[in-house]
Amino acid sequence: MKNLIIECAKRYDADLVGFAPASRFDKEDPIFKIFPQTKTVIGLGFRVLRGIYRGIEEGTTYYQYTTMAVENLEETVMPLALINVANLVEEEGFDAIPQRKSPLILNEEGTTNPEVDYTDVIHGVKVENQIDFLNCAVQCGLGEKSMIGSLLTKDYGPFIRYCFILTDAEIEPTPLFTEKLCDGCGECIKACPGGAISSEGELDTWRCAVYYNGANGSKNPFMPPEAFADFVDRMEIINGTAQFDVEKAKEILNNIYFYPPAKHSYRASICGRACDRACYIHLEQKGVLGKSFNKKFRENEDWKLSTTQFETGKREKEWEFSNKT
Ligand code: SF4
Numbered sequence: 001m002k003n004l005i006i007e008c009a010k011r012y013d014a015d016l017v018g019f020a021p022a023s024r025f026d027k028e029d030p031i032f033k034i035f036p037q038t039k040t041v042i043g044l045g046f047r048v049l050r051g052i053y054r055g056i057e058e059g060t061t062y063y064q065y066t067t068m069a070v071e072n073l074e075e076t077v078m079p080l081a082l083i084n085v086a087n088l089v090e091e092e093g094f095d096a097i098p099q100r101k102s103p104l105i106l107n108e109e110g111t112t113n114p115e116v117d118y119t120d121v122i123h124g125v126k127v128e129n130q131i132d133f134l135n136c137a138v139q140c141g142l143g144e145k146s147m148i149g150s151l152l153t154k155d156y157g158p159f160i161r162y163c164f165i166l167t168d169a170e171i172e173p174t175p176l177f178t179e180k181l182c183d184g185c186g187e188c189i190k191a192c193p194g195g196a197i198s199s200e201g202e203l204d205t206w207r208c209a210v211y212y213n214g215a216n217g218s219k220n221p222f223m224p225p226e227a228f229a230d231f232v233d234r235m236e237i238i239n240g241t242a243q244f245d246v247e248k249a250k251e252i253l254n255n256i257y258f259y260p261p262a263k264h265s266y267r268a269s270i271c272g273r274a275c276d277r278a279c280y281i282h283l284e285q286k287g288v289l290g291k292s293f294n295k296k297f298r299e300n301e302d303w304k305l306s307t308t309q310f311e312t313g314k315r316e317k318e319w320e321f322s323n324k325t
């Protein structure tokens with residue numbers, strides 16, 4: 001059955017397939033609360049096309065990342081693979097419980113998900129309603145947990161999304177991924193336009209939400225000159241250096257939407273996951289990625305727009321893509 005599952009998953013666009021035996025999980029793990037008979041967790045990994053990041057990398061097109069890398073992968077491609085692999089497992093007489101991540105249910109109190117509107121997020125739902133997706137990916141041998149809590153895979157680095165199936169079928173396990181890709185270089189931390197990741201690699205999800213959604217004026221071509229007019233520290237917000245608590249993060253977010261969301265309410269990513277792009281560039285430069293391309297992902301200095309227009313309140317001529325600095 002293992003080979004049939006791999007073949008089916010790949011036919012439905014999974015790039016990585018891994019199998020974790022129940023013995024790799026703590027007895028209290030949510031997988032056993034959801035399905036106590038779990039014998040195997042089947043992990044499916046889907047690459048985020050390098051070209052989808054290209055638009056934000058170049059500052060030329062923004063919608064593609066949100067719709068193709070987040071919305072369509074999560075809402076179309078991944079469910080299709082999940083349902084087909086689950087059907088196959090059930091055809092063989094075993095139960096198959098698909099596990100898609102809800103972007104709106106968060107286990108940790110006081111956090112948010114930058115990919116969605118914070119007002120839609122719900123906390124306090126019992127933890128067993130959501131498995132630990134990152135841990136499952138690691139236990140399925142899909143990759144390594146980096147110092148900032150992203151999944152790093154051999155072929156695609158951090159450009160990956162994943163989902164799972166719990167089953168009572170016993171399937172030969174995939175070895176754990178033992179290569180050390182994350183070397184603690186800190187490029188991801190430096191790349192964030194809002195300083196949302198601490199030097200220890202801890203993510204402030206509210207800061208991330210504010211800057212994922214585009215609060216840094218030097219990296220947001222859609223921000224009007226009068227942005228954040230009611231904020232006394234508007235230039236600090238725009239420069240990515242403002243200090244704020246959760247309530248103020250919400251206020252900033254209420255004033256930030258200069259670009260429409262995608263159909264399933266995913267917020268447009270304006271930072272374009274700069275942290276992941278920087279990581280990918282670093283891994284590519286080190287030559288540790290399994291999949292190579294004819295050209296490097298980034299060949300020149302990263303671009304940055306002048307923020308003078310926010311001081312003058314007038315859109316300047318230089319505020320053109322062709323004049324990015
Ligand atoms: S850029 Fe990548 S390799 Fe470097 S510290 Fe961050 S996650 Fe690790």
Ligand code: SF4
Nearest residue numbers: 192208212271274275
């Ligand atoms: S680069 Fe974007 S996604 Fe990464 S931590 Fe910063 S705001 Fe969040």
